[in-house]
Amino acid sequence: MKPMVIVVMGVSGSGKSTFGRALADALDWDFLEGDDMHPSSNIEKMRAGIALDDDDRRLWLDHIAAWISGEESRGRHGVVSCSALKRAYRDRLRQSSAAVRFVYIRVERGELEHRMRQRSHFMPAALLDSQLRTLEEPVEDEAALTLSG
Secondary structure, three states: OOOOOEEOOOOOOOOOHHHHHHHHHHHHHHEHHHHHHHHHHHHHHHHHHOOOHHHHHHHHHHHHHHHHHHHHHOOOEEEEEEOOOOHHHHHHHOOOOOOHHHEEEEHHHEEEEHHHHHHOOOHHHHHHHHHHHHHHOOOOOOEEEEEOO
């Protein structure tokens, strides 16, 4: 069977990491916390309340894509949490010949804000609106599974 990687996507606070880790554990697949792949400059920007742009995200997405390719080359299946907010970002992650599938967790804004205020994370709740503006929900031809969180 061709290696498969499931990308659990959505805006900050949607539950990507929690769901992704639980899914990987249930399947006995590898798990990557996508936030761990951010260069320190991205984390510093977010901590300062500055939204990332496409240029900031490029290296981060390259690191995640390399992990996906590594899973493929080792013949391993995996799950990664990654916001993958834009179609272009998802297209970048699909470039591996591994079967890459997306699970989009959609959560209402009020619940997202509540969750973000309850946790300790480098992404402040003040950046939620920026993420929601950037978000391009997956469309039909992407065949992403959408879950309500």
